Amino acid sequence: MTRISTKSNVTTLINVFTVEPANQQRLIELLTEATEVSIREAPGFVSASLHRSTDGTKVTMYAQWLSMEHYQAMRRDPAPLPFFQEALKIARFEPGVYEIVRTFAPKPRDLLG
Amino acid sequence: MTRISTKSNVTTLINVFTVEPANQQRLIELLTEATEVSIREAPGFVSASLHRSTDGTKVTMYAQWLSMEHYQAMRRDPAPLPFFQEALKIARFEPGVYEIVRTFAPKPRDLLG
Numbered sequence: 001m002t003r004i005s006t007k008s009n010v011t012t013l014i015n016v017f018t019v020e021p022a023n024q025q026r027l028i029e030l031l032t033e034a035t036e037v038s039i040r041e042a043p044g045f046v047s048a049s050l051h052r053s054t055d056g057t058k059v060t061m062y063a064q065w066l067s068m069e070h071y072q073a074m075r076r077d078p079a080p081l082p083f084f085q086e087a088l089k090i091a092r093f094e095p096g097v098y099e100i101v102r103t104f105a106p107k108p109r110d111l112l113g
Numbered sequence: 114m115t116r117i118s119t120k121s122n123v124t125t126l127i128n129v130f131t132v133e134p135a136n137q138q139r140l141i142e143l144l145t146e147a148t149e150v151s152i153r154e155a156p157g158f159v160s161a162s163l164h165r166s167t168d169g170t171k172v173t174m175y176a177q178w179l180s181m182e183h184y185q186a187m188r189r190d191p192a193p194l195p196f197f198q199e200a201l202k203i204a205r206f207e208p209g210v211y212e213i214v215r216t217f218a219p220k221p222r223d224l225l226g
Contacts, residue, residue: 002117002216004162004175012164016129016209028214037146040137040220047218049117051125051211054181058209060127062117062175068167094207096129096171101141103115105160107153 002047002064004103009089010046010064012098017091021056027091028052028059034083039063042077044070059091068097115160115177117216123159123177124184125211130204134169140204141172142167147196152176155190157183172204196208 004012019027028050035048046064053059065071087093117125132140148161159177166172176183187193200206203213 001218002159004115004117014127014129014164014175016127016207032215035217039181040217045219046217049116049216050214051127051209052214054212058211059214060209060211062127094129096173097167098154098173099167100147100173101163101172103160103162103163104148104153105114106158 002049002062003111004100006100006102007068008046008064009064011068011101013061013063013065013071014096014098015061015063016096017059017061017087018057018095019059019091022035022092024052024056024059026049027087030083031059031061031088033098034080037083038077038080042074044076115162115175117213119213119219121159121177121213123179124181125186125213126174126176126178127209127211128174128176129207129209130172130174131170131207132172132204136203137165137172140200142198143196143200144172144174147193147200150196151190151193152187155183155187158187169192 039045044066048063051060157179161176164173174210
């Protein structure tokens with residue numbers, strides 16, 4: 001499970017892959033393999049959540065790291081490269097590095113904090 | 114706080130706004146106001162998390178709804194429209210509707226579930 005909170009003090013990467021619907025499942029498999037063989041074992045990795053767009057055209061990875069330096073160190077690991085290279089044959093990739101501004105809960109629940 | 118989990122059975126909207134860095138803070142204010150005046154009160158709204166890219170060029174809203182129908186009903190509310198219209202004067206907008214494929218935790222924590 002991933003928790004998004006302003007208190008968690010993580011670096012967030014939201015990477016949006018655009019893909020032909022026929023290749024969406026293959027892209028999901030490649031990103032899953034890259035995460036399993038390498039990313040989950042990397043120091044500073046907090047969590048990742050893989051999302052499939054219902055129209056078939058996107059796959060988005062929402063990932064949390066303790067710091068940008070931890071993420072960059074993982075990128076120097078050659079183990080996941082074959083999966084990323086394969087993924088970029090079938091998908092375009094729009095990366096983003098973020099911090100949380102704030103989170104919003106439904107209004108009636110406010111009193112419960 | 115937002116929880117991302119395959120068990121939560123929500124519809125996820127990940128909307129990536131691209132903006133000039135000089136307008137990033139204004140865009141954050143407009144999306145915050147839209148969320149405060151309308152979205153938080155809408156039936157079926159679960160959570161939203163607003164993200165600011167560290168390079169200044171993006172703002173991404175990660176939102177969870179009970180269903181796509183709930184989200185579409187909110188879009189018929191005129192209250193947040195002025196904020197969205199103002200936002201689209203300064204930003205491009207790439208929407209996506211998703212389901213969670215899976216989440217990944219760091220490997221040493223596997224035994225703790």
